[in-house]
Amino acid sequence: MNEKFLKPYNSAETEDSIYKAWLESGYFNPDKLPDRHKTPYTIVLPPPNVTGTLHMGHAAMLAIEDIFIRYKRMKGYKTLWVPGTDHAAIATQSKVEKDLEKKEGKRRHDLGREEFLKRVNDFALASHDTIVNQVKKMGSSIDWSREAFTLDEKRTVAVRTAFKTMYDLGLIYRGHRIVNWDPKGQTTISDDEIVYEERKSKIYTFKYAKNFPISIATTRPETKVGDTAVAVHPEDARYKRFIGKNFDVDFAGARLSIKIVGDTAVDPEYGTGAVGVTPAHSSIDAEIAARHNLPTIQVINEYAKMMPKTGIVEGLKVAEAREKIVAWLNENGLMEKEEETTQNISTAERTGAVIEPLPKLQWFIAVNKKFAKNGKERTLKEIMIEAVESKQIKIMPEQFERVYFNWINNLRDWCISRQIWYGHRIPVWYKGDEVHVGLEAPKGEDWKQDEDTLDTWFSSGLWTFSTLGWPEQTPDLSTFHPTDVLETGYDILFFWVARMILMTGCLLDTIPFKNVYLHGLVLDKKGKKMSKSKPESNIDPLDMIAKYGADATRLSLIIGNAAGNDLKLSEDKIKGYRNFSNKLWNITRFVLTSAEGETLEEGTEVSKELKDTLADVTTDIENYRLYLAAEKLYHYAWHEFADKILEESKPILANGSDAEKKARKQFLLVTLVTLLKALHPFIPYVTEEIWKDMPISDKKMLIIEEWPV
RNA sequence: GCGCGAUUAGCUCAGUUGGUAGAGCAACCCGUUUACACCGGGUAGGCCGCAGGUUCGAGUCCUGCAUCGCGCACCA
Numbered sequence: 001m002n003e004k005f006l007k008p009y010n011s012a013e014t015e016d017s018i019y020k021a022w023l024e025s026g027y028f029n030p031d032k033l034p035d036r037h038k039t040p041y042t043i044v045l046p047p048p049n050v051t052g053t054l055h056m057g058h059a060a061m062l063a064i065e066d067i068f069i070r071y072k073r074m075k076g077y078k079t080l081w082v083p084g085t086d087h088a089a090i091a092t093q094s095k096v097e098k099d100l101e102k103k104e105g106k107r108r109h110d111l112g113r114e115e116f117l118k119r120v121n122d123f124a125l126a127s128h129d130t131i132v133n134q135v136k137k138m139g140s141s142i143d144w145s146r147e148a149f150t151l152d153e154k155r156t157v158a159v160r161t162a163f164k165t166m167y168d169l170g171l172i173y174r175g176h177r178i179v180n181w182d183p184k185g186q187t188t189i190s191d192d193e194i195v196y197e198e199r200k201s202k203i204y205t206f207k208y209a210k211n212f213p214i215s216i217a218t219t220r221p222e223t224k225v226g227d228t229a230v231a232v233h234p235e236d237a238r239y240k241r242f243i244g245k246n247f248d249v250d251f252a253g254a255r256l257s258i259k260i261v262g263d264t265a266v267d268p269e270y271g272t273g274a275v276g277v278t279p280a281h282s283s284i285d286a287e288i289a290a291r292h293n294l295p296t297i298q299v300i301n302e303y304a305k306m307m308p309k310t311g312i313v314e315g316l317k318v319a320e321a322r323e324k325i326v327a328w329l330n331e332n333g334l335m336e337k338e339e340e341t342t343q344n345i346s347t348a349e350r351t352g353a354v355i356e357p358l359p360k361l362q363w364f365i366a367v368n369k370k371f372a373k374n375g376k377e378r379t380l381k382e383i384m385i386e387a388v389e390s391k392q393i394k395i396m397p398e399q400f401e402r403v404y405f406n407w408i409n410n411l412r413d414w415c416i417s418r419q420i421w422y423g424h425r426i427p428v429w430y431k432g433d434e435v436h437v438g439l440e441a442p443k444g445e446d447w448k449q450d451e452d453t454l455d456t457w458f459s460s461g462l463w464t465f466s467t468l469g470w471p472e473q474t475p476d477l478s479t480f481h482p483t484d485v486l487e488t489g490y491d492i493l494f495f496w497v498a499r500m501i502l503m504t505g506c507l508l509d510t511i512p513f514k515n516v517y518l519h520g521l522v523l524d525k526k527g528k529k530m531s532k533s534k535p536e537s538n539i540d541p542l543d544m545i546a547k548y549g550a551d552a553t554r555l556s557l558i559i560g561n562a563a564g565n566d567l568k569l570s571e572d573k574i575k576g577y578r579n580f581s582n583k584l585w586n587i588t589r590f591v592l593t594s595a596e597g598e599t600l601e602e603g604t605e606v607s608k609e610l611k612d613t614l615a616d617v618t619t620d621i622e623n624y625r626l627y628l629a630a631e632k633l634y635h636y637a638w639h640e641f642a643d644k645i646l647e648e649s650k651p652i653l654a655n656g657s658d659a660e661k662k663a664r665k666q667f668l669l670v671t672l673v674t675l676l677k678a679l680h681p682f683i684p685y686v687t688e689e690i691w692k693d694m695p696i697s698d699k700k701m702l703i704i705e706e707w708p709v
Numbered sequence: 710g711c712g713c714g715a716u717u718a719g720c721u722c723a724g725u726u727g728g729u730a731g732a733g734c735a736a737c738c739c740g741u742u743u744a745c746a747c748c749g750g751g752u753a754g755g756c757c758g759c760a761g762g763u764u765c766g767a768g769u770c771c772u773g774c775a776u777c778g779c780g781c782a783c784c785a
Contacts, residue, residue: 196781219784272785342784397714400713490780559733567721575747579745
């Protein structure tokens with residue numbers, strides 16, 4: 001017996017060399033798998049953001065996907081798992097901006113676009129290397145030869161092709177609309193990048209002026225200097241007679257011309273039943289304004305300050321302006337009521353700034369517009385709905401299908417332009433009134449490219465096929481697409497999963513994946529999200545791997561966690577599974593000592609109990625119940641094989657006949673060998689390490705052994 | 710406001726089509742002549758959130774409620 005089994009299992013000494021051996025074998029690459037691997041099975045890795053380091057959520061994702069891939073590889077599939085990273089435009093840029101301000105006291109404009117981008121690229125590159133290292137440490141059997149980056153050259157071609165195609169289909173348009181403006185990040189963001197925070201605030205009821213006939217209510221009095229109308233319900237008996245009239249008022253030093261309009265969007269039961277319409281700073285109001293041809297007056301600028309011609313609040317920050325207007329209303333006897341209320345404040349996901357709705361010229365994707373392609377006419381929304389409704393795509397756990405449909409029903413056009421520098425620059429060039437949309441700048445002088453960049457999710461939306469070579473019709477694309485499983489956190493169902501379905505349906509007329517497996521969040525033991533701001537609650541995957549091994553870390557993230565459920569994780573749990581690796585190690589010591597000199601003979605049978613367990617485990621994996629599969633194997637190995645079979649073998653090996661002894665040795669060997677195969681997808685390192693010493697003739701690496709069912 | 714999830718042993722969670730309540734960890738007791746103390750053997754611990762209903766039988770199905778968590782919408 002190999003002397004290594006005389007000491008406890010040491011994951012730290014073992015894992016790196018095993019990973020190296022796997023890399024050298026080439027088996028991560030489907031093209032280098034043995035001939036029996038024919039049917040393709042594909043997963044693309046949700047590309048981690050190059051914003052820093054991986055956390056336990058990423059570790060869970062890697063563990064789950066690697067289990068799927070290893071299982072299918074052993075089953076004989078031609079498995080491809082594609083790695084990559086995401087440039088994560090806003091997230092990465094704001095991280096670098098924060099560092100820049102902290103360390104050098106500078107802002108991005110102090111450096112200029114080119115120099116700033118150089119800094120971001122350096123940071124992204126460093127993050128990338130950290131991430132790749134972490135992905136490897138987890139034991140991921142991923143094909144590094146196909147690694148991609150959302151902002152590399154090939155993906156840039158894909159992004160520009162996608163943009164031009166959708167522009168030509170009339171789905172991408174430039175429009176002047178109310179958008180979500182982040183005054184801190186100095187950019188627009190999409191509806192999905194907004195985080196709502198519940199805050200206490202006041203709702204004020206007042207009149208613009210003494211002679212104005214209708215009272216209105218608002219939580220944002222400072223915006224009222226931009227009002228151009230008051231909307232009431234057309235059938236509201238109180239106000240009906242005013243509809244169509246105009247009133248000129250002096251409101252806090254601003255000259256307002258207020259038209260009374262009738263609009264069914266107004267709920268007569270709510271507040272005073274009359275809405276002060278501020279077309280420039282509320283999208284609902286903008287819709288009302290559009291229906292009644294009302295003028296739009298912007299009164300708040302990009303820095304969340306009051307603009308010129310706003311009377312007494314000119315130049316003030318919005319918060320100061322609010323106080324000043326309230327004071328003015330009180331002084332002039334116009335205030336009727338002040339009530340406490342709670343309201344949902346929109347804040348920017350990345351910067352935390354309060355969102356200021358502003359009218360701006362931006363690029364959008366039309367989700368409700370019919371377009372014709374390949375003889376079919378439909379909308380992007382319909383594409384997204386059909387893919388799931390028709391069961392072409394199955395979402396697990398199933399309840400998320402309802403969440404998905406609910407989101408689509410409320411979906412508005414997707415604002416895709418960002419006023420940040422890091423990302424795919426919009427492939428549109430202008431010269432006077434001429435506009436060119438294409439892959440490259442048009443020939444000729446004086447063409448200027450659009451300054452904006454694309455929402456990072458635009459490039460992520462192409463991920464399943466941009467990684468496989470699209471827009472070129474590569475062999476990879478025809479072999480491995482649509483992919484089999486998209487495994488990701490439920491928190492990015494809208495951001496990413498839905499957008500991939502949209503993009504793939506629109507550009508390739510197919511689905512990006514057949515199954516969506518959503519995992520939950522990894523929480524600390526108190527049930528709170530692990531965060532960098534609270535390092536004491538944060539468990540770092542690399543630390544855990546160093547202390548207890550990647551295998552233990554993987555099991556701790558799998559067992560006790562069904563799809564879509566959040567997982568509370570503690571270090572004790574990981575430690576417990578480290579003990580399991582060692583148990584397996586000691587089982588091996590016993591078996592190899594007992595069966596010294598034996599070679600496993602072909603046709604040796606395992607017990608019926610193990611066969612039944614393996615059948616169950618296989619069904620569980622096929623049905624995405626990894627937590628059950630892993631637990632059953634753990635239980636069998638420890639409490640059946642070790643506790644019972646090994647114990648009852650001792651008297652047989654000591655006192656049995658020669659035939660009984662030999663049969664028992666063969667039985668121990670076959671049970672261990674079979675368990676190693678079944679456990680391999682879950683705990684690949686320790687099983688591969690033990691495998692080296694299994695007395696089997698014509699042995700392959702465990703990673704490509706056949707699944708034992 | 711609409712919706713989703715959770716509620717089972719001290720803790721973390723299983724419990725697939727209804728058929729005598731389960732695991733891991735923690736606790737307590739015992740055990741160290743060898744596979745393993747990163748261990749073994751054992752013990753204790755549960756009105757399965759509450760109230761109704763269906764059923765011979767409900768943790769499981771139905772209705773209502775409560776608490777916690779989450780998503781979406783509204784935010785005049």
